Amino acid sequence: MTPKTLLLKNEIGKSTEKIQEKLKVHKGEKIIEIHRIRSIKEIPFVIHLAFLPFEKCRSVLDADLENISLTSYIETVLGVSIAYAEETVLVLPAEQQEARLLDIKKGFPVLVKEGISYDRNNIPIRYSIAKYRSDIARLKTTHKKEF
Secondary structure (H helix, E strand, C coil): CCCEEEEEEEEEEECCHHHHHHHCCCCCCEEEEEEEEEEECCEEEEEEEEEEEHHHHHHHHHCCCCCCCHHHHHHHHCCCCEEEEEEEEEEEECCHHHHHHHCCCCCCEEEEEEEEEEECCCCEEEEEEEEEECCCCCCCCCCCCCC
16 A cells, blocks of 8 residues: 655744754754655555754755655755664654544544654754554564674
């Protein structure tokens, strides 16, 4: 099944203290804020929020993020190889707006994956938060040992 992506927001935003900390940007520095919803068979299953440093990623404002993945855009168009990501997963009750967007009841459990993607120089390129419906999505992790 191929997910369908609906772009809700792709614009210049203001960085909060948390975003500044995650992306290692200075107070007042511009960021790009992207909000998308992904659906399968017309059923929304994830809200995806992404924050990028404006200076490195300004062309993403013109990207067709409903038909190309953000990771692909970063790597192929911007020429930034994502070397690794640090991610945390937890379960939280859906807030009102999340419940509305995911077509679930307020308080329904959502899987929240928060992560930072780094380039080969250990510089953060993307801070993201994904909120998945727990009745549909399953998160799988794989750990490989480097030889």
